[in-house]
Amino acid sequence: METIRIALYGVGAMGARIGRSLLKKEGVEVVGAIDVDESKIGKDLGEALDINRLLDVKVADDPDDVLSKANVDVVIHSTQSYLRQAYPQIASAINHQANVISTCEELSYPYIAEPELAHRLDELARNNGVTVLGTGINPGFLMDTLVITFTCVCTRIDQIRVMRVMNAATRREPFQRKIGAGLTVDEFNERLRVEAITGHVGLAESASMIANALKWKLDRIDVQPITPVIAQVPVESQVIKVETGQVAGLHQSVKCIKDGKEVITLDFQAYLGAEEEYDAITINGVPNITEKIAPCIHGDHGTVAIVVNSIPKVINAPPGLMTMKDMPVPSAVTEDMRAYLD
Numbered sequence: 001m002e003t004i005r006i007a008l009y010g011v012g013a014m015g016a017r018i019g020r021s022l023l024k025k026e027g028v029e030v031v032g033a034i035d036v037d038e039s040k041i042g043k044d045l046g047e048a049l050d051i052n053r054l055l056d057v058k059v060a061d062d063p064d065d066v067l068s069k070a071n072v073d074v075v076i077h078s079t080q081s082y083l084r085q086a087y088p089q090i091a092s093a094i095n096h097q098a099n100v101i102s103t104c105e106e107l108s109y110p111y112i113a114e115p116e117l118a119h120r121l122d123e124l125a126r127n128n129g130v131t132v133l134g135t136g137i138n139p140g141f142l143m144d145t146l147v148i149t150f151t152c153v154c155t156r157i158d159q160i161r162v163m164r165v166m167n168a169a170t171r172r173e174p175f176q177r178k179i180g181a182g183l184t185v186d187e188f189n190e191r192l193r194v195e196a197i198t199g200h201v202g203l204a205e206s207a208s209m210i211a212n213a214l215k216w217k218l219d220r221i222d223v224q225p226i227t228p229v230i231a232q233v234p235v236e237s238q239v240i241k242v243e244t245g246q247v248a249g250l251h252q253s254v255k256c257i258k259d260g261k262e263v264i265t266l267d268f269q270a271y272l273g274a275e276e277e278y279d280a281i282t283i284n285g286v287p288n289i290t291e292k293i294a295p296c297i298h299g300d301h302g303t304v305a306i307v308v309n310s311i312p313k314v315i316n317a318p319p320g321l322m323t324m325k326d327m328p329v330p331s332a333v334t335e336d337m338r339a340y341l342d
C-alpha cells in the first residue's frame with residue numbers, strides 16, 4: 001500500500017524532533033508543514049528541521065491551503081498547551097478528514113478543563129470519520145497511562161502516589177523557559193500571575209484520567225499552588241544560567257479527594273540541577289506496588305516516541321476523540337509503519 005502521509009502542525013522544538021524521527025521511519029512520509037513562526041514560513045521543511053537536505057515541502061501558515069492539497073492521513077499537532085487555543089487548529093485538520101495526534105496537554109483528558117470543546121471535537125471527528133488523540137510523555141503516559149496499567153494487577157486500591165523528578169537542564173529550551181529557570185523569585189511569581197509562564201500543564205488531566213479509569217467519583221481535585229525551586233548553588237544548562245538564590249525550576253502537585261480521603265497524589269518537580277531524576281509509582285492496595293524508574297524517562301525523547309508510535313494505532317482506531325486510556329496497549333513501531341495497520 002501507499003505510504004502513510006503526515007503533516008506537521010507546529011514545527012517548534014517538539015514538532016521538529018518528531019519530523020526528524022519520522023524521516024528515519026519506513027512506510028511514512030511528511031507531506032506538509034504548518035507553522036506561524038515568521039522565521040520558518042516559506043522555508044523548505046528540511047531547513048526548518050535543521051537537516052542537511054531539502055524535502056521539497058514548504059512550511060506554510062495557512063492550514064487549509066496545506067491540508068486541502070496534501071491528502072494527509074495524520075496531522076501531528078504540537079503548538080500549544082491549552083485546548084481553547086489549539087481547538088481551531090485541530091478542528092481544521094479534522095475538517096480535512098485527517099486523523100490528529102496532538103501534544104496539547106489539555107487534550108490528553110479534556111473533559112475537566114474543556115468539556116464543551118471535548119464534546120465538539122468528538123462530534124466533529126465522528127462526522128469526518130477520523131480519530132483525535134492527545135498524548136505525550138506527560139500527560140499521556142508516565143503519570144497516567146502507566147499508572148492505570150499498573151492498577152490492573154491490583155484487586156484493591158486504597159491510594160496512588162506518583163512522583164516525577166527531572167533535571168530540566170537536559171530538556172528543550174521552551175520547557176526550561178516555561179518552568180521559570182533563571183528568573184528571580186519575584187519575577188517568577190509575577191510571570192505566573194500574568195500567565196507568562198505556565199509551569200507543567202496536565203497534572204489535573206492525568207489525575208482525572210486515572211480516576212476515570214477506576215470509575216472513582218471524586219469529591220474534588222485540589223490543584224496545589226506552583227512553587228519555585230530555588231538554586232542552592234549556581235547551575236546552568238546550554239541555554240540558561242541560574243545563580244544561587246534564583247529560580248532553578250518548580251514543584252507542582254495535585255491531590256484527588258474521594259470520600260474525604262486523599263486517594264491520588266501526583267507530584268512533579270522539574271529544575272536545573274536535580275541530582276536524582278526518577279519516575280516513581282506507589283500503589284497502596286492488594287498487592288502493594290512500588291515501581292521506580294531511575295533515571296526518569298527523558299521527556300523530549302519519550303514524547304517523540306509516543307507520538308510517532310501512536311500513528312498506526314490512531315489510524316486503526318474508531319472515529320472520535322480518544323484518550324490514552326481508550327487506546328490499545330501502547331507499543332513501539334520498529335518495522336515499516338504500514339505493517340501495524342489493520
Ligand SMILES: NC(=O)c1ccc[n+]([C@@H]2O[C@H](COP(=O)([O-])OP(=O)(O)OC[C@H]3O[C@@H](n4cnc5c(N)ncnc54)[C@H](OP(=O)(O)O)[C@@H]3O)[C@@H](O)[C@H]2O)c1
Pocket residue numbers: 009010011012013014015034035036037038078079080081082089103104105135136137138139140172174175299303
Ligand atoms: N504532553 C506532553 O508530554 C508534551 C511534551 C512536549 C511538549 N508538549 C506541548 O507541545 C506543545 C509544543 O511544544 P514545543 O516545545 O514544540 O513548543 P514550541 O517550540 O514553542 O513550538 C510550537 C510551535 O508552534 C507554533 N505555533 C503556535 N501557534 C500556532 C498556530 N496557531 N498555528 C501554527 N503554528 C503555531 C509556534 O510558533 P511561535 O513560536 O511563533 O508561536 C512554534 O513554532 C507545547 O504546548 C508543549 O507544552 C506536550
